[in-house]
Amino acid sequence: KQEVTQIPAALSVPEGENLVLNCSFTDSAIYNLQWFRQDPGKGLTSLLLIQSSQREQTSGRLNASLDKSSGRSTLYIAASQPGDSATYLCAAYNQGGKLIFGQGTELSVKP
Amino acid sequence: ETGVTQSPTHLIKTRGQQVTLRCSSQSGHNTVSWYQQALGQGPQFIFQYYREEENGRGNFPPRFSGLQFPNYSSELNVNALELDDSALYLCASRGGTGSEYTQYFGPGTRLTVL
Numbered sequence: 300k301q302e303v304t305q306i307p308a309a310l311s312v313p314e315g316e317n318l319v320l321n322c323s324f325t326d327s328a329i330y331n332l333q334w335f336r337q338d339p340g341k342g343l344t345s346l347l348l349i350q351s352s353q354r355e356q357t358s359g360r361l362n363a364s365l366d367k368s369s370g371r372s373t374l375y376i377a378a379s380q381p382g383d384s385a386t387y388l389c390a391a392y393n394q395g396g397k398l399i400f401g402q403g404t405e406l407s408v409k410p
Numbered sequence: 411e412t413g414v415t416q417s418p419t420h421l422i423k424t425r426g427q428q429v430t431l432r433c434s435s436q437s438g439h440n441t442v443s444w445y446q447q448a449l450g451q452g453p454q455f456i457f458q459y460y461r462e463e464e465n466g467r468g469n470f471p472p473r474f475s476g477l478q479f480p481n482y483s484s485e486l487n488v489n490a491l492e493l494d495d496s497a498l499y500l501c502a503s504r505g506g507t508g509s510e511y512t513q514y515f516g517p518g519t520r521l522t523v524l
Contacts, residue, residue, distance in 0.1 A: 303452070331510070342416075342500055342517040343453075350510070388452055395466050396507050397443070400452030 301326040303391055305401035312379055313409050320374040320404045322389035327367045331392040334363050334374050336385045337403070343388065346374070379408045413437060414503050414516035422522045423491050431486040431519045433501030439514070441465070441507050442484040444476060445500040447518075453500055459484055460507050488521075496523045 302325045312318050322332075330351050335343040347356045347363040349372070355364040362375040372389055386405045390398040413436035423429050435442050441460045445453035455468035459478035473489040482503070488495055498520050502513040 333512070335515075340498075340520070343502075343515040345512060345514070348512050390452075395458070396441070396504070396511060396513075397455050397458065397466055397468070398445070398453070398502075398513060399455070400445075402450075402452045 301329065301391055301393060301399045303389060303399050303401040305387075305389060305404050307404060308402065309405040309407070311407040311409060314379060314381060316379050316408075317375070317377050318379055318406075320376070320387050320389075320406070322372040322374070322401055324370050324372075324391045324399075326391075327370055329367065329391040330394060330396075332363075332365050332372050333390050333392070333398070334361075334372075335388045335390065337388060338385050346387075376406075379406075381408045381410050384408050414501060414514050416499075416501050416516040416519050418519060419517070420520045420522075422524065424524050425491055425493060427491050427523075428487065428489045429491060429521060431488075431499050431501075431521070433484045433486070433503070433516060435482045435484065435501075435503030436514050439503035439505050440482050441504050441511070442478055442482065443502045443504075443513065444484070444486045445502065446470070447498040447500060448494075449497070456486070458507070465507060491523045493523050496521060 349365040360377040386403040443458040444456040447453040458466040504511040
């Protein structure tokens with residue numbers, strides 16, 4: 300049974316800092332892995348989708364990596380801004396396309 | 411904006427009542443999934459519909475049921491509401507059932523059960 304864990308649960312950094320969010324999963328036979336952003340009380344915004352055959356994806360200041368052998372994914376945010384403050388969720392896809400989510404990392408970027 | 415819409419935005423019900431939540435999928439998407447997100451938790455998979463048939467179910471009791479219509483919009487019905495059903499309910503649509511199809515989420519319906 301796939302389980303997804305995110306550490307830390309909360310993170311506070313000063314503006315401009317580079318940071319890394321961690322995601323681990325128990326079953327290396329995942330299909331794809333996706334990172335989402337969620338603002339308080341809102342739905343999910345897709346940030347990056349990493350196909351199972353890929354090792355990383357980049358979009359602007361965001362870079363996500365996937366290491367299936369170690370059961371880990373990281374989301375790297377460069378030059379953080381107060382507007383990046385949100386909860387970041389990672390989710391692993393199973394064969395049927397069902398998403399299994401971690402509990403999220405709540406990020407606060409202080410001006 | 412993903413093109414996935416949900417209604418209503420917020421809903422307050424009392425224990426024992428029944429509720430229906432609605433989702434309009436993105437144009438061209440034939441697969442809809444529903445997720446429950448309790449406060450401070452990640453979303454949990456409820457079930458998925460593909461071309462009007464249930465196509466996968468998570469660990470939720472039968473009082474959680476759904477429908478998908480010919481235009482691929484969907485409903486989530488919950489009977490005999492319990493206090494623990496209070497959560498954000500998220501709908502996601504995509505173009506197929508395989509994992510290669512990205513899921514696009516709606517804004518959610520916030521359900522409060524008193």
